[in-house]
Amino acid sequence: MNPLAEVEDLIYQLGFSHYGYSAITEPLSWDRYIQWIESNYHGEMDYLKRHLEIKRDLKNIQSSATSIISLAHPYRALHEETEFPFQHLKTAMYAQGTDYHFWLRERLEAIVTRLKELHPNEFFMSSTDSFPIMERDFSYQNRLGWIGKNSCLIHPKEGSLFLLGNIVTSVNLGQNQQFDPLPDFCGTCTRCIDECPTSAIGQNKTINSTKCISYWTIESKNNPPFELATKFKGLFFGCDICQTVCPWNQKVLKRSEPYQKHQKQITDDGLETELRLVLRSSGKQLLKILHGTPLVRAGQRGLKRNAMIVIANLKLNSLTEDVRPYLEHEELKEIATWCLSELSNP
Ligand code: B12
Ligand code: SF4
Ligand code: SF4
Structure with a gap:
């Protein structure tokens, strides 16, 4: 049975397109991440070099944490009228409207609130770029998409024009699940x-x-x-x-x-x-x-x-x-x- 069945309606009502969950492990591509930093591909984004001990083991956020839920939300500019002052200056779609650090955070928190009502003694913490979590990596592990050649997470039906949020929890969600990633459909495309x-x-x-x-x-x-x-x-x-x-x-x-x-x-x-x-x-x-x-x-x-x-x-x-x-x-x-x-x- 899906342990998140009780919040599934809420997840979709809030506009998320798909979600998944699994046990917290070391990020699958940890070594690639370290190599990326060592190659100085992060430029001046020094924050990506910090809190590595948390990134590598999310139990360092809270020792009782066992699982991670990943959720995808399509850019609002794609399906909701958002107020945005520029109509002509080419602005990335995710940025046309209110900052997702506010609205996506609120939507994730609404799920956390419901989960806390259902499991008052458990730990829940939501994050979208607010904690040192490798969001694509866990979302890949949670079957939200494959990692494309452009490094974006892509879903066969939803494409990649979505943002990611994650909820770290102490609730044991399918610890025995087999890792079963979505196949990579990039093929020979470049x-x-x-x-x-x-x-x-x-x-x-x-x-x-x-x-x-x-x-x-x-x-x-x-x-x-x-x-x-x-x-x-x-x-x-x-x-x-x-x-x-x-x-x-x-x-x-x-x-x-x-x-x-x-x-x-x-x-x-x-x-x-x-x-x-x-x-x-x-x-x-x-x-x-x-x-x-x-x-x-x-x-x-x-x-x-x-x-x-x-x-x-x-x-x-x-x-x-x-x-x-x-x-x-x-x-x-x-x-x-x-x-x-x-x-x-x-
Ligand atoms: C730093 C950052 C950037 C940097 C670097 C981007 C990059 N590709 O690394 C810059 C400023 C360039 C950037 C740009 C954009 N970003 Co950005 N960014 C981030 C941030 C904060 C960290 C990413 C990071 O750690 N990069 C370092 C690389 C090495 O790690 P990674 O991206 O996780 O990639 C891993 C996987 O690709 C994996 N991997 C690769 N191959 C394989 C194969 C297998 C089998 C496995 C298991 C893993 C694997 O290895 C990599 C290392 O771990 C994340 C949020 C977060 N906390 O994760 C958002 C995030 C990745 N960004 C996002 C977005 C939307 C964008 C832009 C589209 C914004 C825009 N329109 O301008 C562009 C897209 C550019 C692109 N093609 O990636 C979304 C992506 C959503 C999605 N569908 O994938 C995220 C997740 C933010 C969010 N919460 O939604 N971003
Ligand atoms: S990697 Fe993607 S986001 Fe970055 S410059 Fe190239 S096309 Fe644009
Ligand atoms: S290789 Fe083709 S299918 Fe894969 S991410 Fe790039 S454009 Fe998309």
Whole structure:
């Protein structure tokens, strides 16, 4: 019998697409993770080097922990109308709307609350990027998908355009289950590798973050090497390319009305207006406009940097005068100089 049968209705009502559970073990790809760090593929994301003892053994969160439940939630931008100030600046789908660190956390907590009512003496802790948990690894172990060549977790019906959350618990959930992963359906396909604009995807399902647009436009506080930045196309925040080209996401994208609507709205005029808004707003104004969205993570400096990269790559000469004041800006003068050098008649 499914030990989570009593909360299954709630899981689906909350919008999760699929879930699984198993005993806590050392992450299946622990050695790969260590190799990845040792190769410096994490760039400046130093937090990925911390709390390794917890990552390796989740019992270090709480000694009574025995099991882990993994849950997948499709991006809200794919199935719910979300309020988002930018319709033209290319923003990763997961980031169009409220930050999932709030709404997904709340949905996971609703499940935890119900589980605690049912099992008052047991331990439950939910996490989505909030604890040092290898979320893809456990979700793979829990049969939520296979790990694609783009390193994303992919499900045969749901594709990969979903976020992951996990619940660590002391309830004994199928400790004797056999490990039975979903088969890898990538086959001979290499579309994600071929289409990645910056060649960030290695041969063995690993991403070199220091080449990844997502890393440079979301996580990094610094300027990307300019030669690399010329490959960022018009992407403003995050990158979905290795997922939107994936055959396993085509059906998901087709059946998504909000996504289709968003795709149609992109116009040059609208794009320039939004880029101007980013460059002309003060830090305070910008953070007010974007309050509650993941874009706040990049900070005003990061967002203005990203705007200048878009302007340079799309050769938006009409925005020259909006970039020029940043030649005097202590932290942005370098990127502004490069941006103007990429425009004609700067
Ligand atoms: C750091 C990080 C990034 C970094 C590095 C990404 C990377 N691929 O490593 C950057 C900033 C580049 C990034 C980008 C994105 N990210 Co991110 N990111 C994370 C974070 C915080 C840690 C990931 C990590 O530890 N990476 C290091 C690598 C080495 O570990 P890993 O990704 O777990 O990969 C393991 C498996 O692939 C496994 N593996 C590989 N082959 C095989 C084979 C077998 C048989 C097995 C068992 C295992 C295995 O080995 C790897 C090492 O353990 C996780 C959240 C979390 N706590 O896990 C989110 C997470 C991975 N990101 C997510 C998302 C949505 C994204 C973006 C789509 C956002 C965007 N649109 O811009 C992109 C996608 C880029 C990509 N192709 O991966 C989701 C992924 C959901 C999914 N369906 O897979 C996560 C899980 C966040 C969440 N809670 O939903 N991200
Ligand atoms: S997110 Fe973009 S840059 Fe990063 S690996 Fe995928 S396609 Fe390449
Ligand atoms: S694009 Fe092809 S190779 Fe890449 S993850 Fe999807 S199926 Fe696998």
